[in-house]
Amino acid sequence: MLMRRFMLLTALLFMSTPLMAAHHGSDHSNAMEGHSSIEVAQPWTRATPPGAGAGGGFVTLTNHGAGDDMLLGATSPITERVEIHIMEMDGDVMRMAPLPGGIELPAGESVTLAPGGLHLMLMELGSPIVEGEPVPVTLEFQHAEPMEIELQVLPVGASPEGSHHEGAHDHGHAAH
Incomplete structure (x- = not known):
C-alpha cells in the first residue's frame, strides 16, 4: 500500500512539473511586456x-x-x-x-x-x-x-561629464 501511494505521488509530481513550468513562463512573459524597450x-x-x-x-x-x-x-x-x-x-x-x-x-x-x-x-x-x-x-x-x-x-552652462554631444544632430525627427 505504501509503495502504491509513493508511485502515485511520484506520477502526480512528474505530471504537474510541466504545468507549473508553463504557468511560471506565462507569468514571466507578462512581466516582460510591462518593461519598456x-x-x-x-x-x-x-x-x-x-x-x-x-x-x-x-x-x-x-x-x-x-x-x-x-x-x-x-x-x-x-x-x-x-x-x-x-x-x-x-x-x-x-x-x-x-x-x-x-x-x-x-x-x-x-x-x-x-x-x-x-x-x-x-x-x-x-x-x-x-x-x-x-x-x-x-x-x-x-x-x-x-x-x-x-x-x-x-550648473548653468554645464554639459554632462564625458559629453561630446554639443552641436546639432539630425536623428530622424518627423518634421519633414
Whole structure:
C-alpha cells in the first residue's frame, strides 16, 4: 500500500512539473511586456536663473525593441508643459522651433537629445530649476509605456561629464 501511494505521488509530481513550468513562463512573459524597450541614458538639464521661463532637457534614448517607436511628448510637474524642440539653421541664424510630430526612434538605434539639436523644452517654469535637485519628467511614446525619468540638474552652462554631444544632430525627427 505504501509503495502504491509513493508511485502515485511520484506520477502526480512528474505530471504537474510541466504545468507549473508553463504557468511560471506565462507569468514571466507578462512581466516582460510591462518593461519598456526604450533605454534612457544620461538624462540631464541645466539650472536656471530666477525668472527664467524655460529650460532644456537632454537625454539619449535607445530603442531595443523589434520595431520603430516615437517619442511623442513629455510632462513634468514643475512646468505647465513640455515641448519637443529642434535647433536648425535658417540662413546664417540658428533657430529653435517646436517639433509637434515627435522624434522617430528607429529599432536598434539611439537618438540623442542635446544642446544645439533635438531637446525637450520645459515651458512656463513655476520656479527656477535648481542645481542638484532632480527634475521628474514622464516621457510618452507611440508604442512603449510612459517612462518616468529624473533629469539630473547641472550648473548653468554645464554639459554632462564625458559629453561630446554639443552641436546639432539630425536623428530622424518627423518634421519633414
